[in-house]
Amino acid sequence: HDTLTGLPNRAGLQKQLVAELQLARDNKSKGAILFIDLDDLKTINDTMGHSAGDEVIITTSRHIVAIMGKKAFVARIGGDEFVVILPGCDDKAMISDLADIAIQALSQEYLIAGKHLHMSASIGIALYPKDSSTIEDALKNADNAMYAAKRAGRNCWRFYEPSLQEEAFEKIVLTNSLRRALVQNEFSLYFQPVASTHGSRIVGFEALLRWKSPEHGNVPPDRFIPFAEQSGLILPIGNWVLQESCRFARQIADLGFSHLHISVNISPRQLAADDFVATVRASIARAGIDARQLDLEVTESTLISSMEESVDKLIKLRNLGVNVALDDFGTGYSSLTYLRRLPVNTLKIDKSFIDTILDDATQLRFVGFIIAMAHSLDLTVVAEGVENKEQLTCLAQVGCDCIQGYLFSPPVPESEAILKLR
Numbered sequence: 001h002d003t004l005t006g007l008p009n010r011a012g013l014q015k016q017l018v019a020e021l022q023l024a025r026d027n028k029s030k031g032a033i034l035f036i037d038l039d040d041l042k043t044i045n046d047t048m049g050h051s052a053g054d055e056v057i058i059t060t061s062r063h064i065v066a067i068m069g070k071k072a073f074v075a076r077i078g079g080d081e082f083v084v085i086l087p088g089c090d091d092k093a094m095i096s097d098l099a100d101i102a103i104q105a106l107s108q109e110y111l112i113a114g115k116h117l118h119m120s121a122s123i124g125i126a127l128y129p130k131d132s133s134t135i136e137d138a139l140k141n142a143d144n145a146m147y148a149a150k151r152a153g154r155n156c157w158r159f160y161e162p163s164l165q166e167e168a169f170e171k172i173v174l175t176n177s178l179r180r181a182l183v184q185n186e187f188s189l190y191f192q193p194v195a196s197t198h199g200s201r202i203v204g205f206e207a208l209l210r211w212k213s214p215e216h217g218n219v220p221p222d223r224f225i226p227f228a229e230q231s232g233l234i235l236p237i238g239n240w241v242l243q244e245s246c247r248f249a250r251q252i253a254d255l256g257f258s259h260l261h262i263s264v265n266i267s268p269r270q271l272a273a274d275d276f277v278a279t280v281r282a283s284i285a286r287a288g289i290d291a292r293q294l295d296l297e298v299t300e301s302t303l304i305s306s307m308e309e310s311v312d313k314l315i316k317l318r319n320l321g322v323n324v325a326l327d328d329f330g331t332g333y334s335s336l337t338y339l340r341r342l343p344v345n346t347l348k349i350d351k352s353f354i355d356t357i358l359d360d361a362t363q364l365r366f367v368g369f370i371i372a373m374a375h376s377l378d379l380t381v382v383a384e385g386v387e388n389k390e391q392l393t394c395l396a397q398v399g400c401d402c403i404q405g406y407l408f409s410p411p412v413p414e415s416e417a418i419l420k421l422r
């Protein structure tokens, strides 16, 4: 038994599952396995101490036991993980009702040490023997479904589906290959020019990561960055991107282009790292470049998760001379209130906004409004994903400062980028 909650622990669960799945194989039983994971326990442990976290766990375990009923077997198998076996119950409608009630009961305010804390949970559900005939499969499937619930935005439940297994498999396989990618030199950077809207002069480049894997071929960043982010591998990889970008900045400065900016995409986990400011400073120093050559691109969602800390770090970086750009503007909250508070110099309007400016006069006026607003805050505006001349003409009319997109150039290898400069 688990000493904190008095519930069976992982070993207890294992025993029960062996018995239950044996019955299922003999056609004497069927049922459901629920994997319940609390969403933000780590934050509570980190900010309020472990005794606060313990209180949350005890309260949660009582809720779960009460909701799941007498016939249920409830175990606590890890810090914030519970597993419930519902023997005899494989009616999806009934199980989803139970899961709804559990989500509602667990996503609430807790009063702990005089503070109101908001908690929520994610639940994955697998049926047996339908989805799984072995213990390993049963737990793995419920766990996969739980991750699907997390991906769907947390605070919800999901049933296991075979396609989840493929997704989970892809994640494991790609993450394993990613672990070796850095030492095996499989990464490279491509550079996409950013040009002035008037006169089409190159004002800088955005560094975009490329991965050529011996096992998987060319893997696009949208596919592997999320896995690098989840596994923490984004820290060494992001560090490499920073160093390589600064080295490239140095190279073009040596060719007489020290006024050009190199933009580097920064992911949430990088910005959250305690040593982020020091890491950036070290990359700049190592390459011997002027900090003003470096732009860091962050998205709104990166900033929102821990606003105060992020803003603090970005201000430190700006004091060094580094520029900050708000990437993908228009896809997130795009709140004007905090745009004023953010230490950014540049606004990058997302491609999805630019795509429709030719179809619709309202859309173009809207983009024009964003640009005017950005200018009133002294921000430079870059339009992303500009693919044709007509879009360029429209953007010039509404005062857009810079453009980036296939019209001017796709991302190209370093040597080609230098040729374009010349």
Ligand code: C2E
Pocket (backbone or CB within 6 Å): 192, 207, 208, 209, 220, 221, 222, 225, 238, 241, 265, 266, 267, 327, 328, 384, 385, 386, 387, 404, 405, 406, 407, 410, 411
């Ligand atoms: P992003 O920062 O919005 O980068 C722009 C993406 O749009 C790039 O895709 C670029 O190739 C593409 N693009 C540029 N112009 C056009 C155009 O005219 N038409 C179309 N259809 N696409 C255009 P890419 O290189 O596949 O990168 C995708 C995303 O991956 C990036 O979006 C960025 O969020 C992420 N990423 C790339 N490199 C890094 C990196 O080094 N670190 C981190 N954290 N993220 C990166």
Ligand code: CA
Pocket (backbone or CB within 6 Å): 206, 265, 297, 327
């Ligand atoms: Ca970007």
Ligand code: CA
Pocket (backbone or CB within 6 Å): 327, 328, 348, 350, 384
């Ligand atoms: Ca972007």
